Amino acid sequence: MMLRRAVLTAVLAVAAAGVTAVPAVAAPPPGTAANHFYYTVTPSYQGAAENLWEISARFLGDAGRAGEILDLNAGRVQPDGRRLTDPSRLRAGWHLVLPWDAVGAELQYGPPPVRAGEASDCARDASVPASAAWGQALLTPDRAWPEADGSGVKVAVIGSGVDGSAPELADRVATGADVAAGTGRGDTDCEGAGTALAGIVAGDDGAGGKKFGVAPKARIVPVRSGTATRSAATAIHVAAESGARVVLIGADVDSADPAIRAAVSDVIGQDVVVVVPVTASTAPMDGLLRVGVVGADRRPVQDYPGGSVDLLAPGVDVATIGRSGSGAEYAAAFVAGTVALVRSAHPKLHAAEVTRQVRSTTAEGLVSPVAAVTTPLPDGVGVQAAARNPASGMETLSRVLTWVGVTLAVLVLLAYLLPRPVRAVAGSVARRRAHRQALAARARITADGDDPFWERPE
Incomplete structure (x- = not known):
């Protein structure tokens, strides 16, 4: 560690x-x-x-x-x-x-001037992709903004990077890191997929007018991961170390891989909510949200096996994968933005409780940013409620060791505090045994019929 x-x-x-x-x-x-x-x-x-x-x-x-x-x-x-x-x-x-x-x-x-035809090595489109723009109108996240707009929450986007120069994300993209290369920054994006996801999560026109992201005041932490399992697992840890409280994992990362799952479990233990598109069979876990895709008719675009998804969100067919990302990723980005709203509204809520709140407020399985923010928390949920991680047995082991330690401590304490009563009882038993032996010896001395020469003592 x-x-x-x-x-x-x-x-x-x-x-x-x-x-x-x-x-x-x-x-x-x-x-x-x-x-x-x-x-x-x-x-x-x-x-x-x-x-x-x-x-x-x-x-x-x-x-x-x-x-x-x-x-x-x-x-x-x-x-x-x-x-x-x-x-x-x-x-x-x-x-x-x-x-x-x-x-x-x-x-x-005022905003710095931009020269016409300004050069750029990578994609600069952070707006909601046309194929997923209808999802904004369907979910109406703006109705939740009077209560929470993502302020104070960092959302890490793991994938191709995020173009920090995009005006829709102005001043809200951190430097990030390029884990795939081992050095460098994550705030450039030559593929465009990560930038598009960041736009769904937190896009804003920057002029106080139109806002098209689910959580327009959230801050984006870009982490370029590559497709290698080891690199992706490291990227997840780097995202958590950067202070992100929400981690969005792109479709290129196999979330069912044991190493990825272990990394996800680790960061959830650090109070981070992880959101993944359902592109592989991933086991459930408190603190993890597995997102499926619905089309414009509000129906799933494919049959998801029972228990394979936690909730649904707008996107396009998961088979549609292009330069700007896949529909499964778009759906996950809508959910990551919703999580950012909940964490902004309830900053002291634990990761496991955040995921329960988001799941319990869906409408027929479809994520609802407004309901997730405005629905009162269940009784007993809040600052004092402990987050649980069912994927790990450490909590159970900790409880067992605690009880063993308490039992040993009580035994040692009793042995220290109660030596005199123990000795008193033992002494009483020994004295009674000695008295019985003395009476038997006296009887033999005063009445021994086996010896004809024996005379009773005076």
């Missing part, structure tokens, strides 16, 4: 590109627009090339907050088609988005 944690920490450290951990900062006051200040990098400042530490010190008053600027700009494509990856190497003409509390005469307010 110690070795695995060290490996995961190293992966995340590499992905951070050498920048120190981002310190916690105060949230913007209510009504304040966040991260709409930007600065245009110049060829030099005070005779030296600019870097993030100097810019952070100048506009935020603290060079240690350079990591915040890196996090805000890491996935954005700059006017020359490049991306910010090294805090010490900036190019003149780049537009850097700064935190809400930046101050300086050189700052400009």
Whole structure:
């Protein structure tokens, strides 16, 4: 366990590109627009090339907050088609988005300008795929947003990565990690599948108007995994270590594989909800949601064997797999967004309880974001209720060992506290036995008829 944690920490450290951990900062006051200040990098400042530490010190008053600027700009494509990856190497003409509390005469307010025909190496479409857009209208997640919109919840998307420069996901895609390559970031997506899933989970037009994601204020943590089992299992652990409370696993990962299932069980034990598309026979588990697909007629697109799915969500035929992902993945993304809403509404609810709430509020098996958020929690469910992981026998073993320990402790305590009564009882028995032996000996002495020369003593 110690070795695995060290490996995961190293992966995340590499992905951070050498920048120190981002310190916690105060949230913007209510009504304040966040991260709409930007600065245009110049060829030099005070005779030296600019870097993030100097810019952070100048506009935020603290060079240690350079990591915040890196996090805000890491996935954005700059006017020359490049991306910010090294805090010490900036190019003149780049537009850097700064935190809400930046101050300086050189700052400009509003979204950074984008040059027409801006270059990009990968796909940039984060909108809901046309083949799944009808699901938004069917589920009406916007009716749940007055209660919860995903704020404060990180959703990890494991698969091809997520394009952090997509305007629909602006400022809400973390750096992530590329586990498949062993180094690098996860906030680029040359296939488009992961970006499309992130759009279903948390898409937002960024201008306060149309919102098309289920949980538009959730934050996305992209983890590029590849298809190898070992890489995918590591990606699941990395997602949990990054602080994600919801993990969406793509269809390329075999969730029925023993190594994947073990990784899923491990992160559920860390209070993480895992959502998987039903592309293989996966056993049930508290904290895990196995998602099947319904079509526009609200009927399953295929016959699912009994007990093979936990709930259904909008998608397309699972056989339809293309550059933008599969229908099974789309369905799982709708459910992951719903889980983010529940975790936002009930932040102290355990993973197992979250999955029970989502399952128990379905409408004829179809996920219902509104009902999941607004339906009162069952009695006894909440902060004090313990999450359970039926896939592991550790809880039962722990209880047995606890009772054995208590029993041994009681026996030792009794032996320590009650030695005098024990000795008293033993002494009484010994004295009675000695008295009986003495009486028998006296009788033999005073009446021995076997010896003719014996005389009774005076």
